[in-house]
Amino acid sequence: MNAVGLPSTFFTDPPEWRWLIIGYFFIGGLAGGCYFLAVLIDFFGGAVDRPLARLGYFVAFPAVVVSGLLLIVDLRRPDRFWHMLIQSDTGHPMLKPYSPMSLGSWALLLFGGFAFLSFLAALEDAGVLRWPRLAMFRPPHIVGRVIGILGGILAFFVAGYTGVLLAVTNRPIWSDTTLLGLNFLISAASTSAALLILLGHRRWYWRSSVAALERFDAMVLVLELIALVALIASLGSMARVWLNAWGALLVVGVFLLGIVIPLVLQWRPNLLGERWSAPAAAVLVLVGGFLLRVVVVLSSESLGVLG
Amino acid sequence: MAEPLGFFTDTTVCIGCKACEVACKEWNQLPSSHGGAPTLSGDSYDNTRQLDGLHWRHVKFVEQFSPDRADGRWLLMSDVCKHCVRAGCMEVCPTGAIMRTEFDTVVIQSDVCNGCRDCIAACPFGVIGINPVSNTAQKCTLCYDRLRAGMEPACSKACPTDSINFGTIADLKKMAAARVGQLHERGEQRAYLYGADEKMLGGLNSFFLLVDKPEVYGLPPDPKMPSRNLTPSSLWSTLGAVVIGLMGIFSFRNRGATARRLEEDDVERRRTA
Numbered sequence: 001m002n003a004v005g006l007p008s009t010f011f012t013d014p015p016e017w018r019w020l021i022i023g024y025f026f027i028g029g030l031a032g033g034c035y036f037l038a039v040l041i042d043f044f045g046g047a048v049d050r051p052l053a054r055l056g057y058f059v060a061f062p063a064v065v066v067s068g069l070l071l072i073v074d075l076r077r078p079d080r081f082w083h084m085l086i087q088s089d090t091g092h093p094m095l096k097p098y099s100p101m102s103l104g105s106w107a108l109l110l111f112g113g114f115a116f117l118s119f120l121a122a123l124e125d126a127g128v129l130r131w132p133r134l135a136m137f138r139p140p141h142i143v144g145r146v147i148g149i150l151g152g153i154l155a156f157f158v159a160g161y162t163g164v165l166l167a168v169t170n171r172p173i174w175s176d177t178t179l180l181g182l183n184f185l186i187s188a189a190s191t192s193a194a195l196l197i198l199l200g201h202r203r204w205y206w207r208s209s210v211a212a213l214e215r216f217d218a219m220v221l222v223l224e225l226i227a228l229v230a231l232i233a234s235l236g237s238m239a240r241v242w243l244n245a246w247g248a249l250l251v252v253g254v255f256l257l258g259i260v261i262p263l264v265l266q267w268r269p270n271l272l273g274e275r276w277s278a279p280a281a282a283v284l285v286l287v288g289g290f291l292l293r294v295v296v297v298l299s300s301e302s303l304g305v306l307g
Numbered sequence: 308m309a310e311p312l313g314f315f316t317d318t319t320v321c322i323g324c325k326a327c328e329v330a331c332k333e334w335n336q337l338p339s340s341h342g343g344a345p346t347l348s349g350d351s352y353d354n355t356r357q358l359d360g361l362h363w364r365h366v367k368f369v370e371q372f373s374p375d376r377a378d379g380r381w382l383l384m385s386d387v388c389k390h391c392v393r394a395g396c397m398e399v400c401p402t403g404a405i406m407r408t409e410f411d412t413v414v415i416q417s418d419v420c421n422g423c424r425d426c427i428a429a430c431p432f433g434v435i436g437i438n439p440v441s442n443t444a445q446k447c448t449l450c451y452d453r454l455r456a457g458m459e460p461a462c463s464k465a466c467p468t469d470s471i472n473f474g475t476i477a478d479l480k481k482m483a484a485a486r487v488g489q490l491h492e493r494g495e496q497r498a499y500l501y502g503a504d505e506k507m508l509g510g511l512n513s514f515f516l517l518v519d520k521p522e523v524y525g526l527p528p529d530p531k532m533p534s535r536n537l538t539p540s541s542l543w544s545t546l547g548a549v550v551i552g553l554m555g556i557f558s559f560r561n562r563g564a565t566a567r568r569l570e571e572d573d574v575e576r577r578r579t580a
Contacts, residue, residue: 003523003525004523005522006522009527010527011527011530012430012431012433013359013430015424016424036555037555040552040555040556044559076422077443078421080422083403083419083420088419089419094402094403096400096401098398098534099398099400099401100537101399101423101425156551156552164537167540168399169428170429170531170533175533179543181544181547182543185551189555216555216558219554219557223550306525
């Protein structure tokens with residue numbers, strides 16, 4: 001094979017990050033996004049929106065647990081997962097602020113802690129746990145406010161750092177753009193709103209809360225459309241590597257199914273009937289968000305001239 | 308710190324005997340692949356194919372032949388970890404398993420690595436791979452154990468043509484410059500050094516004399532540090548977070564009033580229905 005003229009990123013090896021990592025990128029995004037939306041509703045929404053906020057916390061904590069498990073199982077030495085956090089030889093904390101994976105490990109751990117406290121408070125709020133003191137872990141209590149603010153910031157970090165992590169490598173596509181973090185973050189917001197819409201749309205008394213979420217999702221989808229176009233533009237001539245089945249999946253799966261059709265359904269709900277438009281749009285947004293990660297991860301995995 | 312040590316590999320005298328590969332495997336107790344069963348690449352006399360967790364030295368066979376095979380030449384190059392002065396693998400490693408030694412070489416501590424594979428994606432040269440026995444990322448250590456004992460690395464010791472030269476970086480650079488001059492004098496004007504100066508990742512402590520473009524040898528023409536993307540990627544993501552946050556606030560602010568109005572509408576609708 002004549003490799004002369006190929007970009008330097010083609011002379012690297014793929015790390016074999018596959019379905020477990022794709023699953024983490026998707027579910028971790030949902031954990032961060034749902035938590036952020038729940039905090040937002042807690043801080044700015046009305047009393048009528050509280051069930052929706054609780055739903056966000058109920059999704060976020062299990063999702064962050066699953067995220068951690070996916071990451072651990074993906075390690076070639078899962079028994080040493082704690083080496084990400086503790087230096088195995090000295091016992092000191094292991095933190096490299098300039099390594100996205102190192103920072104991300106800590107963010108995931110801390111976010112998991114905040115998500116757990118909010119989860120407990122939400123259980124108490126819903127009447128499942130009868131321990132009134134847990135109410136301090138949610139606003140308006142000052143402790144709950146601090147948890148919400150810190151957890152919300154970490155939620156954003158967890159939702160977006162994965163794209164930054166991919167960029168801080170030398171692999172084709174991933175390191176050829178600086179917009180993957182932005183795209184993953186926006187997609188985490190849109191898929192999380194979609195999941196909450198999907199879980200909440202059948203309860204009529206949540207109608208106004210879900211409607212607010214739909215407005216939010218529409219705005220985020222427009223932003224996602226712009227960010228995705230910017231991502232492809234930022235790849236420049238490297239975008240040619242998507243002139244294949246991956247590119248087709250990106251256009252049909254992510255652009256059309258995941259963004260354009262849901263936007264059309266929100267704009268013209270009568271196309272599928274009011275009953276089906278919202279859940280159909282939500283399912284499509286979730287599928288599109290998943291496919292975005294599939295295309296970004298796997299299309300790079302298959303590139304290179306070595307071996 | 309001891310004086311920086313490294314390799315200067317003069318590809319023009321490599322004969323492709325693979326003694327370096329064998330010496331490396333023996334000293335480092337690296338097992339054979341596929342349980343020792345011979346596997347052929349099928350399109351080259353080189354059956355090792357690439358550097359990975361089990362192959363820390365790899366003699367590349369670049370077979371340049373005209374379509375009718377009337378004319379041709381072999382380029383042979385014993386490839387190895389470059390022990391970059393600015394090492395991308397070490398930069399991203401989240402466990403601290405990858406360290407810089409007192410000899411300015413880069414070593415992965417196998418008892419610390421947990422196999423996350425970030426270093427594989429970060430290495431600009433595709434050097435690192437997972438060793439299926441230890442399930443950790445591994446690569447050339449520049450025989451750290453032998454250096455500590457005052458010995459020469461196994462590969463350069465075994466090299467019968469002195470294609471692989473081991474020594475202090477300062478000495479190797481002098482030797483390499485002299486060799487390039489000699490080749491130029493003798494008419495091989497294409498000879499040049501790859502990675503000897505500091506422009507490439509601060510300098511490669513394992514550098515090469517080549518007679519064709521780097522890509523021909525499977526080397527990147529312009530290797531970079533992974534961290535070049537860290538700040539811009541983080542800034543774009545932060546901007547995105549701010550915009551999404553504002554969108555969220557815009558969507559949910561004054562929800563108390565809006566929700567009350569909607570509920571009143573509901574009651575009104577049911578009353579009229």
